[in-house]
Amino acid sequence: MLKYRRTLGTTLNAPIDAGFLIQKVEEFAPTAAQIRATPSLADMTSANGVSCLGRASA
Structure with a gap:
């Protein structure tokens, strides 16, 4: 199986550029x-597990 790691x-x-605010990042182990x-x-x-609050206000 080919693994693609980002x-x-x-x-x-990606979510930041889309206007989201990152609330918390958790790593799976x-x-x-x-x-x-x-x-x-x-x-x-x-x-990576990324949790977003929602879109940032302009």
């Missing part, structure tokens, strides 16, 4: 139990 800047700048159950998760460093 940079953090690309991930954050598998727990030890999840890695034991699914060893392929061990190479997963992070997946």
